[in-house]
C-alpha cells in the first residue's frame with residue numbers, strides 16, 4: 276500500500292475469512308497428525324491483525340509471538356507457504372524448519388514467529404532502532420499477548436523504546452488469558468494499558484473485535500509516528516475461541532463467556548457493517564467465503580505434495596556462509 | 601512395590617515433601633489451578649492450598665530469583681520451569697545467584713532450592729523449545745544436576761533434591777511422563793542419593809552410559825545387541841553432577857569398551873566430560889576409543905524427519921556399539 280491509500284474493506288473481510296478458514300483447516304490437519312509440535316490458533320482475534328495491517332505500509336516491520344499464522348497471512352505470505360510450514364515442508368515460509376510457532380517471511384517484512392514469551396519485544400525495539408538509525412519513515416508493529424507483559428524483557432524493551440523515542444507500536448492482544456491464567460491472576464494492574472503509562476508511552480484501549488476501530492486507531496498512531504518518531508501502546512481487547520493450543524481443553528473459562536464473545540464475532544461485525552452500508556451482498560459474502568475455503572484446501576494439497584528438506588541440507592542452516600542462489 | 605507413572609512418582613515426591621516440611625512450597629507457571637502444564641502437580645493445590653502451591657505470571661527470571669531470596673531466609677522452594685527451555689530466561693538467577701551465594705558470602709548463605717521441570721527435546725517443538733540444558737548447568741560450580749529416567753528414580757531423586765541444602769536441578773523428561781515403573785509404596789520412604797549411578801542392565805562386552813531419555817533408548821538397543829551376541833551393560837547416571845565415577849569405572853574395567861549416549865549437543869556435552877575422566881583414570885582398561893552419540897551440532901529443526909535425524913537414536917547407538925566392539 277502506498278501512503279494515503281486505504282485498504283479495501285471487502286478485501287480485508289476476505290482476509291479475515293482466509294485466516295479463519297486456514298485456522299480451522301490447520302486444526303483439522305493437526306488432529307489428522309499432519310502437523311506436529313505445538314499449534315496455537317488465532318480464531319476470534321482476526322480483527323486485530325487485519326485491522327492493524329490495514330493501517331500500515333507493506334514495507335513496515337511486523338513481528339509477533341507464537342500465535343503467528345494470521346500475522347503471516349495478513350502480511351502477504353501465501354496460504355500455501357503457511358500450510359506447508361505447518362506440514363514441515365521445504366516449501367514452507369521457514370522451509371519446514373521453524374514450524375507453527377516460528378513463521379518468518381523476510382520478503383513480506385514478517386520478522387517472526389517467536390515462541391519464548393516476551394523474547395521478541397526487544398527484537399522489535401531493535402528493528403525500530405534501525406529505522407531511526409537509517410532515518411526512514413517506517414514503523415514497527417510489535418504484537419504480543421497479555422501474558423508477555425510480566426516478562427523482564429518486555430519492561431526493558433519498553434523503557435528502551437521510550438528512552439530512544441523509537442518508531443514502534445506495541446500491540447498487546449489482550450485475549451484475557453495466558454494459557455489457563457487470566458490477566459486478573461497474572462497482573463497487578465487494573466488494566467494493561469497502565470503499563471505504558473509507567474514508561475511515559477502514550478497508550479489506548481481498542482475494541483479488538485471491531486476491525487474499523489483497530490484500523491483507525493493504528494492509522495492515527497502510525498501517522499503521528501511517521502511525522503516524528505515515538506513509541507505507542509495499544510491494548511487491544513479480544514478473545515480466542517479455542518484453547519491455548521491444540522491440547523488445551525480450556526476448562527478454566529465458562530461456556531457463557533465464550534458464547535458472549537462469539538456473538539460479538541469480528542467477521543460477523545464487519546460483514547454486518549458492510550452489508551448495512553450497501554457495500555456487500557450476501558451472495559458476495561458467500562463467494563468470498565467459498566474462495567477462502569478453496570484457497571485453504573488448495574494449500575493443504577500443496578503442502579501434502581511438497582517435498583521435505585533432504586536430511587543433509589539442515590547443516591547448511593547452522594551458519595550463514597553467503598547467500599545461496 | 602506397585603506400578604505408577606513417572607508423572608505420578610514426581611507428584612508423590614512433591615506431596616510427601618510438602619507434607620513433611622512446612623517450609624517447602626511449589627511455585628511456577630500453571631502449577632496450581634491448571635495442575636501443571638504436564639499435570640505433575642495434579643491435586644496439590646486442593647491438598648496444600650494457595651499459600652504453598654503458587655501460580656506465577658510468565659516471569660521466569662522473577663520467580664526463580666524470588667525462590668533464591670526466600671531460600672536465603674529459610675524457606676525451601678521448589679521452582680517449576682514449565683520447561684527448562686524457559687529456564688534460559690532465568691539463567692542469571694540459576695547460574696549467577698543460586699550457586700554463587702554460598703562462597704561469595706563466606707559460607708553464610710547456602711541456597712536450599714530445587715529447580716525442576718521437563719528438559720530436552722520432546723517432539724517437533726523446534727529450536728526454541730527443545731533445549732537440553734544439562735551440560736550448561738553441570739558446568740557451573742555450586743549447582744547439582746540430576747536427570748532421572750524411571751518413576752522410581754524420579755521420586756527418590758526429587759525428594760533428595762528438596763532436602764539438599766544446595767541448589768539442585770531435577771531435569772525431567774516430557775517424553776517419559778507417562779512411562780511406568782515399579783516404585784515402593786507411599787508409606788515407605790524412598791530417597792535416592794545424588795551422585796549414585798545405577799546399572800540398569802548387567803553386561804560384559806560394552807558399557808553404554810546414559811541418562812534420562814537415553815536410558816530407554818539404550819535398553820532397547822541392548823536387547824537388539826543381544827541378538828548379535830553383544831552383551832551391553834547399561835549404566836544410568838541418574839545424577840550428572842555429582843558424577844558417580846566409581847560405578848562408571850567399575851563397569852569400564854569389566855567391559856573395556858564404552859559408548860556414551862546423551863541428549864545434549866556434542867560440543868562440550870556431558871559425554872565429553874565423562875570421556876575425559878575415563879581416559880584419565882583407567883586408560884589401560886580401554887580396548888577401543890570411546891564413542892559418543894548425542895544430538896547433532898544443529899539447532900533443532902521442526903520437520904519430523906530432520907528432527908529424528910539430528911537426535912540420538914537406536915540406529916546410531918547400535919552402530920556405535922558395533923564399532924567399539926569391532927563387530
Ligand SMILES: Cc1ncc(C[n+]2csc(CCOP(=O)(O)OP(=O)(O)O)c2C)c(N)n1
Nearest residue numbers: 342390391392420421422423452453454686
Ligand atoms: C518464557 C516462556 N515461558 C513460558 C512459555 C510457555 N507459554 C507459551 S504461551 C504461554 C501463554 C502466553 O499467553 P499470552 O502472552 O497471553 O499469549 P496468547 O497465548 O494469549 O496469544 C505460555 C505460558 C513460553 N513459551 N515462554
